[in-house]
Amino acid sequence: MALLEIRDLRVYYYTLLGAVRAVDGVSLEVERGEWVGVVGESGSGKSTLALAIMRLVPPPGRIAGGSIVFDGVDLTRLSEGEMRRIRGRRIGMVFQDPMASLDPVRRIGDQIGDVFLEHGVASSREEARRLAGEALEMAGLPRDWVDRYPHQLSGGQRQRALIAGAVALKPELLIADEPTTALDVIVQAKIMDLIEELKRELGMTVILITHDISLAAERSTRIAVMYAGKLVEYGPVDAVVEDPLHPYTRGLLESAPDLWGEKRLKGIPGYPPDLRRPPRGCRFHPRCPVAMEKCREEEPPLVRVGDRLVACHRALMRR
């Protein structure tokens, strides 16, 4: 059985100007021990997907339908109290901006120590501090940095501290939402190394959310590509990178920085659509270089092609 099984998930933000369908019918399976990269531009719904798994979609957003089955339990049906026991203990999460994701007025050790106290692992503050020190060490920071405040740490060190807190209770699943976007390239690689190492040591499953398809390609087993709230392609990393079926995936690959991380080869012209009123048919058709008449009229279903899934009329014609 898959560790995580998302079925037809819909997450809408209910604004005064209408519902924004940030995630609109996404289905995704993640096996135990996998490393799945979820890729898309900003506004593709990938971060909302991550927050939905944690049941932390901020208002006016709400999970409007579908299910998220984690280890046999549908998270969308849990009470808030039951969900809280899963957050931080069975699913850990790391966020984009390490500068803003730590509480500026509390010591690092206390912030990490919270998880031990909250989930009943430590019974006293001293014990929580000691365990927090161990977690820091696991994330490659000195044990005695529990006494430091966030402003005394660099960006990379803060991300390590955040990772330490997220994996402190050895969760089965770690969701990393753009964990390195705010960091420079060298630190970026070190943080990714750390996540990979922790994954191996703790036997975690990792979902990496990123806009950077080359970063996702580096360590993932599978890659999921999202566009305008839809999953458009999902498959083993080699297949997706070598032979992308969806024109959007192809566009992402072509616009990715080259090996030297320098210049962008080719961008995708245009902008993602307004998710209050998505275009009819395939949502990508206004920007698609190979759009046909059918793409304007009919929404392409997500279809299994070999060991991957794709939602594109053109790709289905090709096979």
Added chain:
Amino acid sequence: MAGLARYIAIRALLIIPTILILYTVVFIILRVIPGNPVEAVLGTHYVPPEVIKEEMHRLGLDKPLYVQYFDYLWRVLHGDFGESMVVRGRPIAADLKYRIPATIELITAGFLVSVLLGIGTGTLAAVKRGSRLDYAMRIYGIATYTLFIPWVGTLLILLFSVHLHWLPAGGRLSASVSLHRITGIYTLDALITGNWAAFADALKHLVLPAFTLGLVLSGPYTRLVRTNLSDVLQSDFIRMYRSRGLPEGKVLRYALRNALIPVVTYMGLQIAILMGGAVLTETTFSWPGLGSYLYQRISMRDYMAIQGTIVVFAFIVGIVSLLVDITYALIDPRIRY
């Protein structure tokens, strides 16, 4: 901690010019503008010039102004505020010494009430942002600020003293209660001496004045907490806490800790308004502090007493803003001293 000591020392030095300027302003207003204060006190009655001269000499008012300026400053620093111009032979310092603790007690209690009310209402508004309750709290923030203190005071007296007979209408202690005076802050003295009857009585007298003062001054805190807290609640680290399974109550507590830091700075600005409010509150509730003293002495035109009271106010402003600075340095780890 050596850094902190240095920081406090520097801050303490910085309040000296503030107090000096205020002293100078007060001196100009009360000594230079009135011309001859003795004649002003005696009013329209005819008094022989020799008597006036003698009186001026007794009070040291016949010296050149700049001599008076330094003379008075020197004496004030030694706790000598001169002699009353109305009650002959009565040192003003004795009156002030008796009344300062009363004002401090009222200000402290009013301050606590205003902060608690402000944090409570502001938190409600921030947590329920955009709701009817939020709107009501916004109006609360504007409207309480515009309440006239003696008006609120009389309404409360009317309700709680005259109609319900729950609380006394004024004063600090019932005549039937005896209390050994140590600090002059009655609730504190009662606690120190373990005199529970006096404690209850002093507290009963304190409730209405403190609530009046606190209610009127809570509005700005409501507004400040509302905006700060709703900003903080949207910040990334709040999401981080939630993602680790912390219950909402705890998340809110950590959020408040962040949101309250700017509020502490505001407390410094609030001191002036708090003391101004105390003057009116004291007069409304016959609270025997500096404010009601000022009221009493203004009607007697006792300029020496007025001057002394206002100089004391200046000192209190200086000292309290120093305390606020220190508090700020202690609670915000990002301050480098």
Added chain:
Amino acid sequence: MAGESRRARILAGLAAPFRGPGRGLFTAGFIIVMVFVVMAIFAPWIAPYGPTERSVPLKLAAEPQPPSWGHPMGTFQLGYDVFSRIVWGSRVVLYVVALSAILSMIIGVPLGLVSGYYGGALDRALSMVMDSIYAFPGIVLAIAVASVLGPSPSNAAISLSVVYVPTFYRMVRGQTLEIRESLYVEAARALGFPDRVTLLGHILPNVAPTTLVVFGLAATDAILTEAGLAFFGLTVSYPQPDWGLDLRMAMKDILNGVWWTTFFPGLAITLLALGFALMGEGFSERYAIRTER
């Protein structure tokens, strides 16, 4: 043609606070303030009795009389009509507050302009003095000045302006500092315009809107401080009418359960202050001006 568009612009500017965000608050405040302004201007026609006129038969004048058809807010001791005294009193209150606002603007705005524009030792000295006064309880300072000058509405206005000069000064100085660094002022200086022209022609017009907001905030405060001065007997001498003084004189009544002699004068003070506060709030919401308060 040019004159017409100028007039249209001014009209649009005046109407602006009644539109857009904050218009509800602004309009509510504006209506409240206007009610009092009308009351003050037309007092002789609105007030049924003179301020010190015995309005009830002599035998009823010894005690305050509760509200009735003839006296909707009741009467004070001596038979003064509460409503009439509130109407007459609004003249004193508005006079003192308006005069003090004008005085503090006349002094505070130029000082702030000069201080912010030229900087230097003068600026530092002025700032220090103004900041110190600003940090001092306004009402205590006003009481001190008024007690020296003696009770009269004009003296009360002078006392209040001592308190509010620093408010205008600080705001204008801060704005001037900002604008001085902007390109067009530098250009004006580079072109060799005299300072006078730069200050009055370029900086002052930009400072004006903020001055208006400060005026609204200061007015709220000034009304309450004026009431405080009146409460201390420092604006007019009884039996001349002023809300704060009436409240003070009637305070002994409450122990007998008489509420109307204190309730209505106090309500008038709070309502007028609320009117200005709502206007200021709406105005700053409209222009997204954040003020420390």
